[in-house]
Amino acid sequence: MNTMERKKKVKLCADIAMASAKTTPTSWSNALISNARKCEQGTVLVDKLIGPESQLKLQKVSNNMISFHKRVQCKKILKRSCNAAKKTKRVGDSRLNVATIIAKRLVKKRTKVLKRLVPGGESVDEFSLIKEALDYILSLKVQVDVMRSVVNATEVLNGDKVMKSVK
Amino acid sequence: MMEKREEMCYQFVEDEIASLISPPEGGSSFTALLELPANQVVKLLDSPVGFPVPEVGNDVNLVKEEPVELRNSEDSDPVVSKSVKRKDREKKVKLPVKKSKNESDADKEKLPYVHVRARRGQATDSHSLAERARREKINARMKLLQELVPGCNKISGTAMVLDEIINHVQSLQRQVEFLSMRLAAVHPSIDINIDNMFSAESGSLMDCNFHGMVSPPLSLDGQINGHSQQLWQPDGLPPQPLWGAEEVSPNFITPENSLLSYDSSGNSGEFPNT
Numbered sequence: 001m002n003t004m005e006r007k008k009k010v011k012l013c014a015d016i017a018m019a020s021a022k023t024t025p026t027s028w029s030n031a032l033i034s035n036a037r038k039c040e041q042g043t044v045l046v047d048k049l050i051g052p053e054s055q056l057k058l059q060k061v062s063n064n065m066i067s068f069h070k071r072v073q074c075k076k077i078l079k080r081s082c083n084a085a086k087k088t089k090r091v092g093d094s095r096l097n098v099a100t101i102i103a104k105r106l107v108k109k110r111t112k113v114l115k116r117l118v119p120g121g122e123s124v125d126e127f128s129l130i131k132e133a134l135d136y137i138l139s140l141k142v143q144v145d146v147m148r149s150v151v152n153a154t155e156v157l158n159g160d161k162v163m164k165s166v167k
Numbered sequence: 168m169m170e171k172r173e174e175m176c177y178q179f180v181e182d183e184i185a186s187l188i189s190p191p192e193g194g195s196s197f198t199a200l201l202e203l204p205a206n207q208v209v210k211l212l213d214s215p216v217g218f219p220v221p222e223v224g225n226d227v228n229l230v231k232e233e234p235v236e237l238r239n240s241e242d243s244d245p246v247v248s249k250s251v252k253r254k255d256r257e258k259k260v261k262l263p264v265k266k267s268k269n270e271s272d273a274d275k276e277k278l279p280y281v282h283v284r285a286r287r288g289q290a291t292d293s294h295s296l297a298e299r300a301r302r303e304k305i306n307a308r309m310k311l312l313q314e315l316v317p318g319c320n321k322i323s324g325t326a327m328v329l330d331e332i333i334n335h336v337q338s339l340q341r342q343v344e345f346l347s348m349r350l351a352a353v354h355p356s357i358d359i360n361i362d363n364m365f366s367a368e369s370g371s372l373m374d375c376n377f378h379g380m381v382s383p384p385l386s387l388d389g390q391i392n393g394h395s396q397q398l399w400q401p402d403g404l405p406p407q408p409l410w411g412a413e414e415v416s417p418n419f420i421t422p423e424n425s426l427l428s429y430d431s432s433g434n435s436g437e438f439p440n441t
Contacts, residue, residue: 006351007344014347082294103326110329117336127301130308133332137315140339147346154353 012036018143027128028136031120072125 016036019029111129115121118133306325313319313328316335322328 003351007348010351011347106326113333134312144342151349
């Protein structure tokens, strides 16, 4: 088996472990798990690692998420039409307006990118997106640390093994 | 409804961070890493919920930093911020706020800069107020994020902070990928076959592995406990097999071997020894 496939599986395991480690499930953890479930390798893993009862809970949560997602979309459509109406009214103070418009555009671009990065970020409104990102960053840091220590441990042990076999 | 959700969110974040901070037994790297920013985060969490007036004034000034040209905004801002507080049900001060809202309407006509705002205000009053309330909340959260991401304290402006955050998340994700690649490369001889690993017969395999892995003393144990008690769940199945396999012990390789290469019958005989 080549390294890429192994790496994918290891990463999948790590992601699922990280997501299932949250007792109070957040949007990104649920999204991670449902994403993992979509690919064929992931379904088996998720079923075995997480267990059926929590999967039912996950189902409920994801249903809520779907309805919330629709609501968010409706709100966005409304807002867009409102903003379109507003923009036609904006006339004077060109410098100030241009600056604000540019700033807003930049911020919007960034938020779009952030939504793509954080799992499950697309179905969350901007405000909770920041909270989700905060949480996700914390968990990512932890995951990186744990994996790093694991790798160090395996390397140390492998080194010992090699030394022993050489002797 | 937004307010309820936000309260729940605050509660959630506090719970999460509290659980992350709580007992780090081993003084190991990432709990120390977690403790410092998490403490600050908890401190910061307390302040925006209380929302004292001068702080809101600062936040509003932060908001105003986005447009490059700031003229007479400082005069109108504290007044506007007070009227905004009426929208946020978390705020305790209500009566004086109502008065200031009328004042703010009057002020809007006096100051020249506010001339523009008066136009907008007259057009969609509730909308602009709600938007300002939203901005307050978002800026409070952005402050938290700034504390979390290293090197973000000195940057002002939402767009730049968001930039830093995106870079940070991307770098963390790349680190995870890289580390998983290293992990995969460490055991080139082992065949990770997930379908077989989780087939029906291996149900008992997982249990045995779990029992075998709990006992050995671990340098990682302190870290894992520090990370969260969530990892050690009572029913025992979930993340244990993965993280448990990675505990430092003299029998380290064998449980992992038997977990990862269920195909090879030779390895499966080894784990009863642990």
